[in-house]
Amino acid sequence: MPLTPLPAARLAALDAIAPAAPARLPLLEAHGRFLAAGIVASRALPGCDNSAMDGWAVRAEETRGANRDRPARLRIVDTVYAGHLPRRALHPGEAARVFTGAPLSPGADAVVRQEAARPTDDGSHVDLFVSVEPGHDLRRAGEEVMPGTPLFAAGQRVDATVLGVLASLGEATALVRPAPRVAVVATGDELVPPGQPAQAHQVFESNRLLVAALAREAGADVTHLGRSRDDEAELHAQLETLAPQVDVLITTGGASVGDKDCVKRVLTRMGARFLVDGVALKPGKPVAVARLGSTAVVVLPGNPGAATVAFDQFARPLLFKHQGVLEQRRVTRARLSEARHKQAGLTYLVTVAALEARGDGAEPWARLRPQGAGQILQNVAARGWAVLPAGRADFAEGEAVDVQLFEQPDFHPVEAP
Ligand SMILES: Nc1nc2c(c(=O)[nH]1)N[C@H]1C(S)=C(S)[C@@H](COP(=O)(O)OP(=O)(O)OC[C@H]3O[C@@H](n4cnc5c(N)ncnc54)[C@H](O)[C@@H]3O)O[C@H]1N2
Numbered sequence: 575m576p577l578t579p580l581p582a583a584r585l586a587a588l589d590a591i592a593p594a595a596p597a598r599l600p601l602l603e604a605h606g607r608f609l610a611a612g613i614v615a616s617r618a619l620p621g622c623d624n625s626a627m628d629g630w631a632v633r634a635e636e637t638r639g640a641n642r643d644r645p646a647r648l649r650i651v652d653t654v655y656a657g658h659l660p661r662r663a664l665h666p667g668e669a670a671r672v673f674t675g676a677p678l679s680p681g682a683d684a685v686v687r688q689e690a691a692r693p694t695d696d697g698s699h700v701d702l703f704v705s706v707e708p709g710h711d712l713r714r715a716g717e718e719v720m721p722g723t724p725l726f727a728a729g730q731r732v733d734a735t736v737l738g739v740l741a742s743l744g745e746a747t748a749l750v751r752p753a754p755r756v757a758v759v760a761t762g763d764e765l766v767p768p769g770q771p772a773q774a775h776q777v778f779e780s781n782r783l784l785v786a787a788l789a790r791e792a793g794a795d796v797t798h799l800g801r802s803r804d805d806e807a808e809l810h811a812q813l814e815t816l817a818p819q820v821d822v823l824i825t826t827g828g829a830s831v832g833d834k835d836c837v838k839r840v841l842t843r844m845g846a847r848f849l850v851d852g853v854a855l856k857p858g859k860p861v862a863v864a865r866l867g868s869t870a871v872v873v874l875p876g877n878p879g880a881a882t883v884a885f886d887q888f889a890r891p892l893l894f895k896h897q898g899v900l901e902q903r904r905v906t907r908a909r910l911s912e913a914r915h916k917q918a919g920l921t922y923l924v925t926v927a928a929l930e931a932r933g934d935g936a937e938p939w940a941r942l943r944p945q946g947a948g949q950i951l952q953n954v955a956a957r958g959w960a961v962l963p964a965g966r967a968d969f970a971e972g973e974a975v976d977v978q979l980f981e982q983p984d985f986h987p988v989e990a991p
């Protein structure tokens with residue numbers, strides 16, 4: 575099968591999955607998910623005029639000219655705690671004791687903090703040592719949010735700060751799409767689980783953990799971890815059991831053309847419909863995406879470096895689509911820290927370790943790491959991918975290319991209004 579260009583393959587792969595039906599989840603369970611509908615403020619924040627300080631609610635005009643030597647003396651007529659209502663309005667010459675967050679007494683229009691005041695010994699009056707303007711140390715109703723204000727659009731990620739806002743509006747739940755359930759199956763006769771003895775020709779199995787953690791970082795609930803030898807019957811049995819239990823099934827290894835590379839063959843025999851099979855991408859060329867019943871399947875190459883890139887380009891978008899969003903990374907131009915030669919027909923995604931400004935006002939330099947498909951260190955603490963597009967073989971040191979940045983992506987709802 576000819577290799578599909580990367581952009582076309584990424585588009586085709588998205589058909590392997592549909593957004594999950596939205597569900598109302600308790601707020602903490604919605605943490606990390608994406609809103610399935612926009613949020614409009616259902617109440618004002620704050621809900622009423624209230625004190626920003628522990629102190630005294632007053633009529634500002636009655637503090638005019640007050641100082642340490644000539645305090646303004648007002649009669650104490652009420653005490654108002656947060657969560658309680660004032661017993662009465664303030665009339666001229668009156669003050670109410672208030673605490674932070676307590677509703678403002680009708681008639682009051684300012685607060686004097688307690689450090690600038692002292693009650694008389696008999697507790698009947700308070701002396702105010704400062705002159706304040708109307709509105710001083712007050713939080714006005716609706717000053718932060720008015721009812722009806724659109725606050726969040728569909729596709730907004732529910733992070734800690736968003737959770738806080740939703741709770742402050744009185745929401746107990748959020749409408750989000752649930753986490754995709756994921757199974758990760760590693761294949762290979764040479765694999766030995768970490769923690770067991772391994773000879774030099776054996777390989778500690780690392781892709782399952784790597785891929786499971788990558789899936790979690792994309793919002794998945796990794797429910798099953800499987801392992802199979804390069805044995806068609808064993809793999810068939812394993813995939814047949816797992817596929818119906820998950821939304822996305824991810825395999826690693828056995829994706830290429832070797833005698834024992836049987837993953838695609840087994841999937842085909844099981845009735846999988848391939849949307850992508852082989853991409854003009856390095857690392858990650860043998861990656862495939864298929865549909866097996868109602869389960870999306872991503873076949874990752876066994877090489878850890880290739881599995882990482884192929885996951886990023888093919889599995890991660892499926893996991894987000896199930897959650898109702900498309901991820902859009904920031905792209906910046908940067909100069910290559912070294913020349914690179916590549917296969918002209920493939921897009922190379924090369925790990926960028928750092929972006930360094932050199933004070934000349936031009937694009938930053940992208941410090942490249944070696945991109946060995948079989949290597950595993952190059953992706954630790956990376957900033958992004960330098961994109962060396964298909965169609966050319968040689969890239970010079972200092973040449974500017976696109977760099978896809980990992981941090982602070984935008985998320986857009988899949989079904990844009
Ligand atoms: N004649 C050709 N050979 C290869 C081609 C090709 O087009 N023609 N493609 C190459 C490319 S590109 C890649 S990438 C690899 C991918 O092959 P597989 O997906 O079949 O991977 P394996 O052969 O099973 O393993 C490759 C390598 O990775 C190690 N591995 C596998 N699974 C794990 C794991 N779970 N944890 C850690 N390491 C793992 C494995 O031991 C091998 O060293 O094929 C090229 N060959």
Ligand code: MOO
Nearest residue numbers: 857858859880947
């Ligand atoms: O292109 Mo393979 O997936 O990296 O060596």
